[in-house]
Amino acid sequence: MSNAQNASSTCQCQGCQCQGCQCADNASSNTKNSFPLIGDKFPDLEVHSTHGRLSFPKILLGKWTVLFSHPGDFTPVCTTEFVSFAKFAPEFKKINTQLIGLSIDQVFSHIKWVEWIKENLDVEIPFPIISDNTGRVGRLLGMIHEKQGTDTVRAVFIIDDRAVIRLILYYPQEVGRNMSEILRAVKALQYATANKVAMPANWPENELIGNQVIIPPAKTEAEVKARAGQKDCYDWWFCHKKMTIKKK
Numbered sequence: 583m584s585n586a587q588n589a590s591s592t593c594q595c596q597g598c599q600c601q602g603c604q605c606a607d608n609a610s611s612n613t614k615n616s617f618p619l620i621g622d623k624f625p626d627l628e629v630h631s632t633h634g635r636l637s638f639p640k641i642l643l644g645k646w647t648v649l650f651s652h653p654g655d656f657t658p659v660c661t662t663e664f665v666s667f668a669k670f671a672p673e674f675k676k677i678n679t680q681l682i683g684l685s686i687d688q689v690f691s692h693i694k695w696v697e698w699i700k701e702n703l704d705v706e707i708p709f710p711i712i713s714d715n716t717g718r719v720g721r722l723l724g725m726i727h728e729k730q731g732t733d734t735v736r737a738v739f740i741i742d743d744r745a746v747i748r749l750i751l752y753y754p755q756e757v758g759r760n761m762s763e764i765l766r767a768v769k770a771l772q773y774a775t776a777n778k779v780a781m782p783a784n785w786p787e788n789e790l791i792g793n794q795v796i797i798p799p800a801k802t803e804a805e806v807k808a809r810a811g812q813k814d815c816y817d818w819w820f821c822h823k824k825m826t827i828k829k830k
Contacts, residue, residue, distance in 0.1 A: 617724040624745045633710035639745035646679040647741040651725045651734035655687045655695040659758045670761045681709035689713035797821040
């Protein structure tokens with residue numbers, strides 16, 4: 583066997599068993615998604631959007647952010663989502679939160695779709711939409727799920743004002759997102775962070791404690807004894823209190 587034949591028969595591409603490195607051309611399609619975790623700093627990225635170049639994490643500092651991906655422009659469910667996000671945008675702005683969209687479509691497609699929404703539905707899209715036509719950002723953030731196709735799924739990242747990822751949601755292509763829930767989640771995270779408390783299920787309309795919040799569990803025996811018999815405790819590990827509204 584010649585040296586060339588030997589090299590061809592033994593050469594293997596990372597992640598597969600093909601010979602002769604014939605899978606090299608498919609390396610990008612075989613690249614697995616990374617998956618950022620809650621508590622991670624948002625990665626450094628330079629992207630192009632309908633509002634121009636965006637630099638991450640710089641654009642995230644000082645504001646909370648809802649970054650969301652959609653499968654594609656000019657599709658019915660995505661159009662309903664963008665109209666809904668646009669209508670909720672003032673509510674997000676009230677709580678110092680910006681919206682940023684993303685899909686693998688080119689920026690020209692984004693621009694025409696935004697124009698179509700304005701002309702046909704009379705809704706202005708006020709937030710930028712990132713163009714990720716190579717899928718680089720989508721793969722980095724775990725937004726492309728191979729069994730769902732090559733488009734980005736409906737991912738949601740809530741990122742705090744220090745560029746730390748605080749919540750991640752994934753929806754399949756066939757289910758649109760609930761903007762009220764995303765807004766509720768941002769408000770809950772902001773209050774919990776500022777006041778060192780936890781938020782109950784369905785807050786602020788919880789079935790047990792209404793709009794009250796949960797105090798962190800006792801960590802010492804002295805704290806356990808101090809909480810015994812308190813009216814705002816079901817037990818020493820389950821105490822709650824009224825929200826404190828800070829005056830501006």
